[in-house]
Amino acid sequence: MTTQTAGIKAKHQRLVLVVIALVALIGAALLAIWGLRSQASYFYVPSDIVAARPDPDRGVRLGGMVEKGSLKTEPDGVTIAFVVHDGKARVPVRFKGIVPSLFVEGSGVVAEGKLAANGTFIADNLLAKHDEKYVPREMKEMTEAQAKQVVAETQ
Amino acid sequence: MHGFANPARFLRIARWLMPLLLISGVVLAAGSLAWGLFFAPAEGLQGETVRILYVHVPSAWLGMGGWTAIAVASLVELVWRHPLAGIGARAIAVPGAVFTALCLVTGSLWGRPAWGTWWVWDGRLTSMLVLLFLYFGYAALAQAASGEGQGNSRVPAVFGLVGAVNIPIIHYSVLWWNSLHQPPSISVGKSAMALDFLVPLLIATLGFSLIFGGVVLARMRAILADIQAEARLRRKAGGLA
Numbered sequence: 441m442t443t444q445t446a447g448i449k450a451k452h453q454r455l456v457l458v459v460i461a462l463v464a465l466i467g468a469a470l471l472a473i474w475g476l477r478s479q480a481s482y483f484y485v486p487s488d489i490v491a492a493r494p495d496p497d498r499g500v501r502l503g504g505m506v507e508k509g510s511l512k513t514e515p516d517g518v519t520i521a522f523v524v525h526d527g528k529a530r531v532p533v534r535f536k537g538i539v540p541s542l543f544v545e546g547s548g549v550v551a552e553g554k555l556a557a558n559g560t561f562i563a564d565n566l567l568a569k570h571d572e573k574y575v576p577r578e579m580k581e582m583t584e585a586q587a588k589q590v591v592a593e594t595q
Numbered sequence: 596m597h598g599f600a601n602p603a604r605f606l607r608i609a610r611w612l613m614p615l616l617l618i619s620g621v622v623l624a625a626g627s628l629a630w631g632l633f634f635a636p637a638e639g640l641q642g643e644t645v646r647i648l649y650v651h652v653p654s655a656w657l658g659m660g661g662w663t664a665i666a667v668a669s670l671v672e673l674v675w676r677h678p679l680a681g682i683g684a685r686a687i688a689v690p691g692a693v694f695t696a697l698c699l700v701t702g703s704l705w706g707r708p709a710w711g712t713w714w715v716w717d718g719r720l721t722s723m724l725v726l727l728f729l730y731f732g733y734a735a736l737a738q739a740a741s742g743e744g745q746g747n748s749r750v751p752a753v754f755g756l757v758g759a760v761n762i763p764i765i766h767y768s769v770l771w772w773n774s775l776h777q778p779p780s781i782s783v784g785k786s787a788m789a790l791d792f793l794v795p796l797l798i799a800t801l802g803f804s805l806i807f808g809g810v811v812l813a814r815m816r817a818i819l820a821d822i823q824a825e826a827r828l829r830r831k832a833g834g835l836a
Contacts, residue, residue: 482717484773539711567710568709570777572778573780574789
């Protein structure tokens, strides 16, 4: 009987100790994450760049959406210009080179490069950022109303 | 719960449960992969490369789920001293590491056509790589502890609990920090993924999980057999001396 109560007591004590250790551990992790909140981001959004302009010779990454209708190819055929926005601010970008196949207007992009003194972002590399939506190819080419109809028919 | 503490009882259940899990897992995984690779549609923007999804997502799920299971087993080991908990956690380490590595490899192969890069040091990719290294560390610790008798299984258990901090970091990395990896498509009750992709993906995830469970049971049986053989050898040696 006594050994059994002692066993339950020891178990209880271990449980309390583990819970205290876990609370301390989670607290430490939250502090570290809080401290990292700006450094751990992979890119700046246009509002960050507009709010605090990075040095013209400091390499930074700029991420956001490619503004619809802003993508233009320059006469040399390999240089492109477009605008990256995040709903609040816009940054014009120039890039010379081959773009990833998912790079399209209205989709996400991460540009690596430097912000020139005139406010244009000169990119030396582009990465395409896919969103979390997955849509079948056949549905993508339809209009919204057509897609709804197809869904209604197949259900 | 302590009904299952008896290894003999556990072995009786594992003997028929293990092949059941493995066979049903292989059937489901093979069927859903065939569905995903040959019959599911191509994605609107990504085209055919989206099919990596059906291996990538189940691997990520098992990599993270494996460590969550190690953490739960570690808690049970530390507090209740359940004799099978440490063995279960040890059995998870290698398959967990394999699926984490598979997730990283398929992700890298997918990243090249989709993003234009094999690898970036963003929050999601970095925290997943950290998980792989945690698995290596855990496997090494568990291996070392198994040679030194019962008391030392507490060291890997503490490591298993501490490492669990990385799991929510992996999950929330794409929400807390700007990252190249997109936010989750599937959350409880809703999906930003069309059903054409979601259904084979969920079946593939179930199939891979059943295989994982079967492999863990097989490894637990092997570890128990190892312990028994060693105890028998020790008894024999004692009898001779």
